[in-house]
Amino acid sequence: MDMISLAHAAVVPVILANLALLASSRLVTCIRLVALQGAVISVTPLIFESGPLTVHTAVLCAVALGLKGVVFPQLLHRTLRRVVVRHEIEPYLGYPLSILLGILGLLASLWLAGRLGVPAASYRSFAAAFATILTGLLLIVTRKKAFTQVMGYLAAENGIFLLTAVLAPGGPLFIELAILLDVFVAVFVMGIAIHHINRQFDCIDTDRFCSLKD
Amino acid sequence: MLLAILVILPFVLGGAAFLCRTGPSGRGLLVAGAGAHLILSVAAVFGRPDALFGGILLLDALGGLFLLLTSILFAAAAVYAVGYLAKEHADERRDFQEGAFFSNAPQTVFIACLFFFLGSMTLVTATHHLGLLWAAIEATTLASAPLIYFHRHHRSLEAAWKYLVICSVGIALALVGNILLAAAGGSGAPDTESSLYLGDLLAGAKTMNPMWFKAGFVFLMVGYGAKMGLAPMHTWLPDAHSESPSLVSALLSGALLNCAFLGILRAHQIGVAAGLADFCSPIFIGLGLFSMVTxxxxxxxxGDFKRILAYSSVEHMGILSLAMGLGGAAVFGGMLHAAAHSVTKAMLFLLAGNILAAFHTKSSHDARGVIRAMPVTGILWVAGFLAITGSPPFGIFLSELTILKAALDSGRFVLAAAYLGLLGLIFCGMAVPVLRMAQGPPTPHIAPGPRGEDALSVGPPLVLGGLTLVLGLYVPSFFSDLLTRAAALAAGM
Known part of the structure; x- marks a missing residue:
């Protein structure tokens, strides 16, 4: 299989994972989907690397794979056990509508890729990356549980990582920045904040956050 | 070397803060560190040190202006913090708003986070590498969220969570913006590693792919705009500012928002160099006006006087954005406005902290008679209100007038009228609660006893108030020179 068709093959699970994420309410399923998507995406820089494979890129991909595929799911599973929550109940936006919006997001991403004149070889991957970012943002906006919002953020990061791999504008630099974004979330949003929310409210519903408004 | 020391020093001090086991030693470290940073900053801004590490650390006039503001505000906040932290009880106490018990985060963590916050803001101002700039802005979020959650109760947690989620999404969008920007400029340069240096991007701007730049600029504007507090991405700002300790609010409003603005200005510089100023300008004007309306x-x-100050920050960020959109002389006005707003708003937040500590309420209906109960705080509170709403003879009057004149000169009369009308509305909206609080007899039962105001709580706002007055009456030539050079860079000239 040549590189272009390999890239096209990698796009399929990414998009399917997006739609499944929007459709599933079980948090365990969400963790697995994001981890799977992350694992596929973290090796894409190897596919898109135009020159000979450098050690630098390979190491970065391994780090990303370790973080997205192993460390995050483990951390999330551990947090999930501690906070006693299994399902996203009553999201602000229903599941069928979420999926519909997800598909619209994919169409918008394809349109944007065409508008920006992305070369044919990376056209679909670019659109998939953008669609993943939009899916993540949609999850953050429409879900109530702090936990699901974090899943959305991780999905958005997957999208950004794929975008860096497709465009590779700064060489390995952007992959490093994207990994930094990952670590930022791992350390902060996930671990500490959810811990405090859980302790303060005995649950992780962000709709309990309603005392500050005008 | 100076720049490297300036950036690294706060991080070292932040680490050292963990070693200060006693309260007074930690507070001493805070003031000493702030003083050292201020001296180094002044030396760096006016000494124009050489670039370091191949231009990764480089301080131009634009970065220098924001560095100076950050450092001055941090010094004021550090002195204020000595009095503030000494008065905060370490153990559990009752929340005066809802009666629940809560405790504070440890003082060592608070001081360490303040230093990390300062270090990351210094890095924002002192780098020309857009990737590092992005990482530094991300680090400011990381360092400041624990500061917002200093009082460990559910309202501050809610504020910190909103801040984290909205600013994290913002920072993620800004990364997309940076990727698109680099892709826009990357076509001509074979040496891809260097393509995120501002200098390279400016030099290659003529051959840049305009479509990619436009997409990147929109993402950067939304991403950094969220951090800067431009409406409609501002929703974290009132909560974070009202729930965090007042000295943190002062730093968030006066220093952090400016740093995010700097991120946008860097993108604007590239846009002007690429001949795309006409694309950027309506975005600036639209978001600016919308922020002012909001x-x-x-x-x-x-009713909540800290939220009033927070929304006033949204207004002033809108004015900055508007000034950038108008271009020309308005950009100089914008730079002056950034400086004047920083010192004035920090002063007001510190005073709000004094009032809050004495009256134990954030409601402008309950905290009455401030002038009689606390004369210095009360009079400064009224003066600060006049300054922030753009009354003469303070700095903001001058900057708002400059921006208005630029709008009229370019023939945008509708825009100028809307701008003036909104300023007038906000003046009236702020006058009612501020004057209600200042005048009359102190509220019985709530008002503090006659125990005087200590120098640590009124000294820093007094100095900041003096600075805003100086900016209005007479801008010293060394500072107006810095403003002129910063404006020239921001306008892309």
Whole structure:
């Protein structure tokens, strides 16, 4: 299989994972989907690397794979056990509508890729990356549980990582920045904040956050 | 070397803060560190040190202006913090708003986070590498969220969570913006590693792919705009500012928002160099006006005086954005406005902290008679209100007038009228609660006893108030020179 068709093959699970994420309410399923998507995406820089494979890129991909595929799911599973929550109940936006919006997001991403004149070889991957970012943002906006919002953020990061791999504008630099974004979330949003929310409210519903408004 | 020391020093001090086991030693470290940073900053801004590490650390006039503001505000906040932290009880106490018990985060963590916050803001101002700039802005979020959650109760947690989620999404969008920007400029340069240096991007701007730049600019504007507090991405700002300790609010409003603005200005510089100023300008004007409208709508009838100040920050960020959109002389006005707003708003937040500590309420209906109960705080509170709403003879009057004149000169009369009308509305909206608080007899049962105001709580706002007055009456030539050079860079000239 040549590189272009390999890239096209990698796009399929990414998009399917997006739609499944929007459709599933079980948090365990969400963790697995994001981890799977992350694992596929973290090796894409190897596919898109135009020159000979450098050690630098390979190491970065391994780090990303370790973080997205192993460390995050483990951390999330551990947090999930501690906070006693299994399902996203009553999201602000229903599941069928979420999926519909997800598909619209994919169409918008394809349109944007065409508008920006992305070369044919990376056209679909670019659109998939953008669609993943939009899916993540949609999850953050429409879900109530702090936990699901974090899943959305991780999905958005997957999208950004794929975008860096497709465009590779700064060489390995952007992959490093994207990994930094990952670590930022791992350390902060996930671990500490959810811990405090859980302790303060005995649950992780962000709709309990309603005392500050005008 | 100076720049490297300036950036690294706060991080070292932040680490050292963990070693200060006793309260007074930690507070001493805070003031000493702030003083050292201020001296180094002044030396760096006016000494124009050489670039370091191949231009990764480089301080131009634009970065220098924001560095100076950050450092001055941090010094004021550090002195204020000595009095503030000494008075905060370490153990559990009752929350005066809802009666639940809560405790504070440890003082060592608070001081360490303040230093990390300072270090990351210094890095924002002192780098020309857009990737590092992005990482530094991300680090400011990381360092400041624990500061917002200093009082460990559910309202501050809610504020910190909103801040984290909205600013994290913002920072993620800004990364997309940076990727698109680099892709826009990367076509011509074979040496891809260097393509995120501002200098390279400016040099290659003529051959840049305009479509990619436009997409990147929109993402950067939304991403950094969220951090800067431009409406409609501002929703974290009132909560974070009202729930965090007042000295943190002062730093968030006066220093952090400016740093995010700097991120946008860097993108604007590239846009002007690429001949795409006409694309950027309506975005700046649109977001600016919308921020002013939003601020006016929420200030009128607002009871919580810290939220009034927070919405006023949304308004002033809107004015900065508007100034950039107008271009020309308005950019100089914008730079002056950034400086004047920083010192004035920090002063007001510190005073709000004094009032809050004495009256134990954030409601402008309950905290009455401030002038009689606390004369210095009360008089400064009224002066600060006049300064922030653009009354003469303070700095903001001068900067707002400059921006208005630029709008009129370019023939945008409708825009100028809307700008003036909104300023007037906000003046009235702020006058009612501020004057209500200042005048009359102190509220019985709530008002503090006659125990005087200590120098640590009124000294820093007094100095900041003096600075805003100086900016209005007479801008010293060394500072107006810095402003002129910063404006030239920001306008892309």
């Amino acid at each position: 601020a006016a709508a929420f200030i009128i009838g607002q």
